Amino acid sequence: MTPIPLWLLVALQVTVSAASLVVEIVAGRMLAPYVGMSLYTWTSVIAVVLAGFSAGHWWGGRLAERPSDRALTATGYALAAAGLTTATASLALRASAPWLTQIPDPVGAITALTLTAFFLPSLFAGIPAPVLTQVALTSGRTQGRALGAMFAAGALGAIAGTLLAGFLFISWLGTAWTLAAVTAAYILCAAICLHLGRRLTPLAVTTLAALAVATAVMAARPGPCTVESRYFCLQSVDLSADPAHPTRAMVIDHLVHGIAAKDAPEVMFTDHAAMLDALARLRAPRDDFSSFHIGGGTYALPRAFAARGLSRITVAEIDPEVTALAARDFWFDTSTATVRHDDARRALAADPSRYDIIVGDAFTDTAVPQHLVTSEFFALVRDRLTPGGTYLMNVIDYADSMAAVGSLAATLRDHFPNVEIWTEARRPEPGERVVMVIAAGFAKTPVDSFTALAPQRTTFAALGPAFVDSLAARGTRLTDNYAPIDRLVGARD
Known part of the structure; x- marks a missing residue:
């Protein structure tokens, strides 16, 4: 397999990490119309997202043991799944809220809603990091520098995603279009990974394009808010x-x-x-x-x-x-x-x-x-x-x-x-x-x-x-x- 430039692997890791942190920040806002915004909401969001990342990293580590082309192909499919579950998070909330908000314990209700909508997006978003890092380490370059670059890329992406969500996306795009932007980022990264794994077939391109169109249609649907401000x-x-x-x-x-x-x-x-x-x-x-x-x-x-x-x-x-x-x-x-x-x-x-x-x-x-x-x-x-x-x-x-x-x-x-x-x-x-x-x-x-x-x-x-x-x-x-x-x-x- 032709060595993959380190800059491309770094760019992929930055993008995926940023997108996953945008979802984490947006999750609190999306839960607010159902359970409010409180210490319990943010505690639940952080815990569920970290649990998803942890499960995804474990799964990604298993995939990283495969040959690079197969591992990158599986990562492409995982990123497509991340896009799909991110795009449908609002639908999952709307469908489950009438039942889950009836849980007598408010903390239990908040946790159940968060798990329903945001565990799977975090799980699939956690898969690429071990695979991309393993590919970086096995491409004939200095391993210490490659490892440092990939860890730094994850941290930089997290910083960028947090700042973009808090200061730009939510206030200018709203939650629906922010999730659409995140889904688009996942789809682009999925296409790149499939291309690197030599599996970007016409069917894969068509499927990813259909997911992008469906995401835009869902984002255009009216949400629960008459006005979505920076705060409420x-x-x-x-x-x-x-x-x-x-x-x-x-x-x-x-x-x-x-x-x-x-x-x-x-x-x-x-x-x-x-x-x-x-x-x-x-x-x-x-x-x-x-x-x-x-x-x-x-x-x-x-x-x-x-x-x-x-x-x-x-x-x-x-x-x-x-x-x-x-x-x-x-x-x-x-x-x-x-x-x-x-x-x-x-x-x-x-x-x-x-x-x-x-x-x-x-x-x-x-x-x-x-x-x-x-x-x-x-x-x-x-x-x-x-x-x-x-x-x-x-x-x-x-x-x-x-x-x-x-x-x-x-x-x-x-x-x-x-x-x-x-x-x-x-x-x-x-x-x-x-x-x-x-x-x-x-x-x-x-x-x-x-x-x-x-x-x-x-x-x-x-x-x-x-x-x-x-x-x-x-x-x-x-x-x-x-x-x-x-x-x-x-x-x-």
């Missing part, structure tokens, strides 16, 4: 009973983050929004209070405040596409608020202003930004409040644990003399997922309960002080160095 999969869902009076929900990744009605800006459609709205007005030190909002979503709360004549409204929303969708589909007037497209903690630290009300809407099931629930962040919030101001934040926890809300209460008590926990005025069922709002400030709320539209008339009440004391006593103080909030939300007594 955003969906605008029409809930209108009467088209003349539209009502819409915004779904960010896999959860409804807000509902708004065109003709009823002051009506909240979720429990947590109704509590945030009512408590802000009950606890504000003045009628024309100022507010800072962590997270925009549908901008329902800023829109309600503006409808009541409030003008000093600031919103920190990290994703400009969320704001654009809120303005387009959820009737948010951008002139009624100051919007800062930045991380909320950084935006608040850079803003010397003081606010009467600061609203934190950071909880999204098991995905919680850890840097927004720590003692250091709460100290910043306290410094940005007026003397009679209040910090309000929504919390999601489970009735048979309350470990997360207890930890938040314990941490907030280090900075605020009064910490209250509000929820719907009824006894939750065992194991029920409970939506709450914590009010932290310098004085008590003037009432123990109130009724608000959510959108049905609902009564909310503060938990008893003794019960809050018991929750805080069992809580974990959260800091920038240690904030296991994801685990605490899913904890069970």
